[in-house]
Amino acid sequence: MPPELLPRPRLGPPPPPRAPRPERWTLSNGLRVLAAPRAGLPQVVLRLVIPAGSSADPAEFPGTASLVGSLLTEGTRSRQADAFSTQIDRLGACIGAHVGHDLAAVEMVLLADTLAPGLELLADAMVYPAFRAGETERVRAETLDGILARADEPANVADDRAAEEIFGPVHPYGQPVWGSAEAVTAVSAEVLRQFHQVHYRPEGSFLVASGEFDPGELARILKREFAGWHGTASRPAVPVPDSLPRAAGRRVSLAWGDATQAEIRVAGVGLARKSPDWIPAAVANYILGGSTITSRLGANLREEKGWTYGIHSSFADGFQPAGWGVETSVDIEVADDALDEIHRELLRVTQELVRPEELRRAKDALILSLPRAFETPGGVASRLATLEVHALPQDYWERLPARIEAVSADDVQQIAAEHFAPERLVSVVVGHTGEGA
Amino acid sequence: MIATLLTSQTRTLRNGMRVVVHEDRTSPVVAVHLMYHVGSRHERPGRTGLAHLLEHLLFEGTEHAPKGTFDDLLERVGGSNNGSTWLDRTCYHETVPTHAVELALWLERDRMAFFLPALNETILNTQRSVVINERLEAYENRPYGLADERLHQMLFPPEHPYSWPTIGYTRDLEAITLADTRSFYQRYYVPSNAVLVLAGDLAADPAFALAERFFGDLPSARPPAQASTADPGFPAERRDSMSDEVSFPRVYRAYAVPAYGTPEWVALDVLAYVLADGESSRLQRALVREGRLAQDVDSYLYPTERAAVFGIVATARSGVSPEMLEAALDAVLVEVLEKGVDSAELAGAVRRAQRDQIAELATVESRAEELAYATLVLGSAGALAEMLELYTAVTPEGVRRVLGEYLVAKRSVTLIVVPAERQRAQHAA
Structure with missing residues (x-):
């Protein structure tokens, strides 16, 4: 006998998200601390955020911030590079800097029983990096090779070109954080030291700790290990970018050998993370391209046409309006059709109000997925860092569901008109020689 | 833990x-x-x-x-x-x-x-x-x-x-x-x-x-037979090269080794951490940091059921030939085989493996996947915790033994990817 159809389950009320409220304090040197302890997983994630992104690069040496980030963990005044990495590795820890346009973040992941020795190494790297010649030259050479290797991948070429088209050759958001080969070759160790001296300061920076630890113990260790760190880091003034790319409405095509796929980006200027429009924009983006299967772009180009494995759109977050864009790669034969279809979807969301059920679905997806955002120590650390970086209110995550709920179809259309209209966007196609309009 | x-x-x-x-x-x-x-x-x-x-x-x-x-x-x-x-x-x-x-x-x-x-x-x-x-x-x-x-x-x-x-x-x-x-x-x-x-x-x-x-009401059917697979045998030191649109040569070395979950597999996993996880690991040190021959080097071990694959991948720096890189890689394997690893180095490798295991178990989604895989491949969900316990029992001698037994020439294949002459992206419109 075949199995019978069971009725689709009727679900009870959803669980409320449990967004942790961290303990907050400030060290006497001005370093802010956010601590979100939670037992269970024997892991601690530490994230130290410093206003030392590429927007603080000296004008003649783009790539300085990135090199400094890489060199933090390459030896300190009291430890040769080899001794430093051996100690990290023996703890079973890992540490690395991620340098973005606005900020640098040093992240360390520790086993829970190594908090004190781990923090001692983190503080040493932050406060006393040595920038010795041997390590500096090696990291410089690796960075130069990395710049060459990056250009081997059409997806990277498309991303970098789109950023340059949106923000132009001067604004930091238009430039890669790793800088140019010329500047990386030329920048001296003294410039790197100077950059560290000016920007890696406790006041203006903050540390997030998430995972299995005792906040009292954390406070004691931080006080001890960061005692020798002083001074104020000023946040680099990132200029407001032009709201329209110079090549808005145009298409840039880049040939690529015998490419089998075309990498497509359709991109323009988005929103600052602290903008009050950020939440309606998240809803609008979800409807258009936030989910590769169910959003309009994915439902059309992947699920209906089968032209691509994936297509997404997203807003990048920044102090200033960063990019918004659609990205996909498609079979080279359909590159023109795919670009037309993307433009058709962009026009549609700009010109017609979204249907109520579509809006409902986007809100439910965004609100009800919040519990998953706080599942891991790393996830908690990321979300707390976002609040602190952009000076968002402490009850941000608790109030978020109501704010999403308040978004209307008119709000979505307004966001679409401001950010998704094809005449405001540049299309970049890598792997295709077709003439663009 | x-x-x-x-x-x-x-x-x-x-x-x-x-x-x-x-x-x-x-x-x-x-x-x-x-x-x-x-x-x-x-x-x-x-x-x-x-x-x-x-x-x-x-x-x-x-x-x-x-x-x-x-x-x-x-x-x-x-x-x-x-x-x-x-x-x-x-x-x-x-x-x-x-x-x-x-x-x-x-x-x-x-x-x-x-x-x-x-x-x-x-x-x-x-x-x-x-x-x-x-x-x-x-x-x-x-x-x-x-x-x-x-x-x-x-x-x-x-x-x-x-x-x-x-x-x-x-x-x-x-x-x-x-x-x-x-x-x-x-x-x-x-x-x-x-x-x-x-x-x-x-x-x-x-x-x-x-x-x-x-x-519970779905009809039962006999489970499909899990056909036995031929022994992978010894690839007998096969070598090949291929060209690709890349800027730097890359050396791929792989070995067919015992399957996921065996004590040998666990020792090989620890060996993978000794060799290439962390800046102080053997290959990072010899190829990247001191030798300055490679931009990056990685080692991996597939958790597969019928045989596993142990791989080492290294990308050459500018001006370094794949032959130089491969020779340096082999010299590290020989050194570990001849001199072994010390107990502090081993303990660090085990802790790094545990760090990654904990990170992989951070979400209920990944825990569910690991438990399901252990049930299918190791025979029970509980076998996963038992396997993870084996890491603490790995000894320097055990690491050396699996290196000597499995990471040997007759089990190895080597693939060199070399840059092809190519046409770079050009602004066309």
Whole structure:
């Protein structure tokens, strides 16, 4: 006998998200601390955020911030590079800097029983990096090779070109954080030291700790290990970018050998993370391209046409309006059709109000997925860092569901008109020689 | 330390489906993971890629949840879902807020019992195209993207099912018929060939009751035979080179080694950390930091069922030949073999392995996957914690022994990827 159809389950009320409220304090040197302890997983994630992104690069040496980030963990005044990495590795820890346009973040992941020795190494790297010649030259050479290797991948070429088209050759958001080969070759160790001296300061920076630890113990260790760190880091003034790319409405095509796929980006200027429009924009983006299967772009180009494995759109977050864009790669034969279809979807969301059920679905997806955002120590650390970086209110995550709920179809259309209209966007196609309009 | 993260209970339904429950109330989230003991290993030559293409088809609707419904329903309740196919298994998983666990189970029930009526030629052709695009995007149009495929062809004899890629060859993908997908589904998508894991914010008894409600009435079918695979044998030091549109040569070295879960596999995993995880590891030090021959070096060990693959990959720096890089790599292996590792170095490697294991177990979704895989491949969910305990028992001598026994020339294959003459991107319009 075949199995019978069971009725689709009727679900009870959803669980409320449990967004942790961290303990907050400030060290006497001005370093802010956010601590979100939670037992269970024997892991601690530490994230130290410093206003030392590429927007603080000296004008003649783009790539300085990135090199400094890489060199933090390459030896300190009291430890040769080899001794430093051996100690990290023996703890079973890992540490690395991620340098973005606005900020640098040093992240360390520790086993829970190594908090004190781990923090001692983190503080040493932050406060006393040595920038010795041997390590500096090696990291410089690796960075130069990395710049060459990056250009081997059409997806990277498309991303970098789109950023340059949106923000132009001067604004930091238009430039890669790793800088140019010329500047990386030329920048001296003294410039790197100077950059560290000016920007890696406790006041203006903050540390997030998430995972299995005792906040009292954390406070004691931080006080001890960061005692020798002083001074104020000023946040680099990132200029407001032009709201329209110079090549808005145009298409840039880049040939690529015998490419089998075309990498497509359709991109323009988005929103600052602290903008009050950020939440309606998240809803609008979800409807258009936030989910590769169910959003309009994915439902059309992947699920209906089968032209691509994936297509997404997203807003990048920044102090200033960063990019918004659609990205996909498609079979080279359909590159023109795919670009037309993307433009058709962009026009549609700009010109017609979204249907109520579509809006409902986007809100439910965004609100009800919040519990998953706080599942891991790393996830908690990321979300707390976002609040602190952009000076968002402490009850941000608790109030978020109501704010999403308040978004209307008119709000979505307004966001679409401001950010998704094809005449405001540049299309970049890598792997295709077709003439663009 | 890690075993407590993995406490679980297992029961078997009358139709042979195994159900594993892992309770963790930290977040109001439940992972539903359904893993079938079928992967590209169960395909035949000429129809490679069938298991993965079928996985795509199973997202295209079932009798009561037509095309588009699956993702739509799950996203509306705040859930995420995905699937994946590899050499030995195919899995489908949903992570949902606690209130929506029954919806995920209802959908998976439809996938297991009511899929074939919804399958048609249009769906097959669309997803065939999506998968061919996935192959282009993930492999063919990516630097070094086809190296792993070539490495497996070299490492395993042509009749061995690990010799072909899970994504499949394009010519085979083009040849797959509706009848192929139907018979593959009928053979492998039966309760006795599946493990269901419920992990997260729910207690064991209600979880088992839910499993019984949604899957207990599905008809039983004999589990498909898991055909024995030929011994991979010794590839006898095969070498090859291929050109690619890249700036730097890359050396790939791989060995066929004992399967996932064996004590040898655990010792080899620790060896992989000794060799290339962390800036102070042997290969990082010799090839990157001191030798300055490589931009990067990595080692890996596949957790596969019939044999595992131990790999080392290094990318040359400007001006360094692949021969120099390979010679330096071999010198490190010889040094570790002759002089061994010291106990502090070993302890660090074990701790780094544990660091990654803990990170991998951070979500209920990944815990569910690990428990399902252990149930299928190691025979029980509990075997996972037992295997993880083996890491603390690995000795310097044990690491040296597996190096001497398995990372030897007659078991090795070496592939060199060299830069092709190519045309760079040019601004054309």
